[in-house]
Amino acid sequence: MKTTIIAGARPNFIKVAPVIHAIKKAQQNGEKIAYRLVHTGQHYDPKMSDTFFIELNIPQPDINLECGGGTQAEQTAAIMIAFEKELVANPADLVIVVGDVTSTMACSIVAKKLNTKVAHIEAGIRSFDLSMPEEINRMVTDSITDYFFTTTKWAGGNLLKAGVEQTRIFFTGNVMIDTLMANQHKFREPAIWAKLKLEKKQFVVLTLHRPANVDEPGKLKEIIETILNNVNGLPVIFPIHPRTAKIFTDLGIEAENMHLVDPMGYLEFNFLVSNSKAVITDSGGITEEATVFGIPCLTLRDNTERPETCEIGTNELVGAQPVKIKMALEKLFNGNWKKGTIPALWDGNTAERIVERILSFNG
Incomplete structure (x- = not known):
């Protein structure tokens, strides 16, 4: 299976790192899965992007689309134009998007228009506040996604209410916590x-x-x-x-x-x-x-x-x-702050569950 992984902004890098590591582990175990890492360039300040590739041990992107700057519309358009050329030149079986930034939405639209399946990691989360650009990105992305990987059952419930079939929703946990746990000893x-x-x-x-x-x-x-x-x-x-x-x-x-x-x-x-x-x-x-x-x-x-x-x-x-x-x-x-606990499946193994599920799509 050929996958293309999209990263564009600071939160994306944190989320794709464990997925890439899980894919590499699957490859070592003989699984036929490949990935191409596409950096859209949405965050172009080295302090906001480049350091993450070094710190989180992510390979350098196969391509940087260099679509930083501009208004929301300008950046969306630039990413769509550049990613369309990229995906035509390097077809994939599955485009993997993460989170809720402009790159997530723009690349999802391009992939679907090129008849390529889309997997959304961190699908289904909602603020129900349409004044937030991220909420628009989430809603548009989830309206055309094929496979939904959720951080909580609550997120899955949002998708069910929107009419998504249960068979396309996978409660796998939180990839951000994978990265947190994998790197805590290096803080x-x-x-x-x-x-x-x-x-x-x-x-x-x-x-x-x-x-x-x-x-x-x-x-x-x-x-x-x-x-x-x-x-x-x-x-x-x-x-x-x-x-x-x-x-x-x-x-x-x-x-x-x-x-x-x-x-x-x-x-x-x-x-x-x-x-x-x-x-x-x-x-x-x-x-x-x-x-x-x-x-x-x-x-x-x-x-x-x-x-x-x-x-x-x-x-x-x-x-x-x-x-x-x-x-x-x-x-x-005053010492009256609540004591919290950690949500289910925020255990550091989310990416492995995601890759295992993706491999099943190929079968």
Whole structure:
């Protein structure tokens, strides 16, 4: 079986790594399966992509489509045009897409129009918030996918409600956790650890990138100041997204416990998260990692496509209103944060289950 694996943005690299490793293991066991890794170039900053290939031991892509930059529509169009040429030149039996970024949707559409089957890893997750570009990407991708690999039974339920046949839905677990468990022994201190003489559980990690939180300077300033005023003076480590950095510099926020750092590699960032007092974020994937680490996670959103991190894990939806952020931080520092557990099949073996299932399609 010939497969083409799509990666375009930071979360994708984390998710495709264990799949590639599982395919290589299957090859060593005599299975007839090949892969071609296509990097769409959606994230073109080396700090946001290249380091992941090195840290996670992923082979260099067979091709980089170099489709970074532009508006949502421009980037979607560029990826579709470039990937169509790629897939025509290198036909596959199955195109494997992961997650919910622009590359996921664009390459799925191209594959289906070329009569190539599509497998979606992390299918079925929903925020039910159509203001999020990722939600559009998920819905479009799942509407044309052939094989659905889900992280939870809840995600599978969303697909069933949308009319997907049960026989095409496979509850295999979470590939992000495969990568987390496989690399945990390699986590390393970032430079900021020694520079600030950080101590375990004595600092907070902050990540913000969603337009709803960072595009309006006044709102972003309000969020940041609320956090700084309610963390009991603990250092706040903010690996700042390039997009957010442009806005943040104009806010004029000065606080001794606010520390901006460049985007980190996977191993350094997760060292910080796993040793932190708590994580404050508007990301989705980080809520999963925090849940596995047992680290309190405050999500500055009103909805989540990963409800298991709230129902089972250590995550809580806080929203972005200052009063709610303040209340959540008071709860944290009063020692009243919930103790979470790890969802089913988040055990480090998801990719092997996926590849085993893909091999059965060939039979």
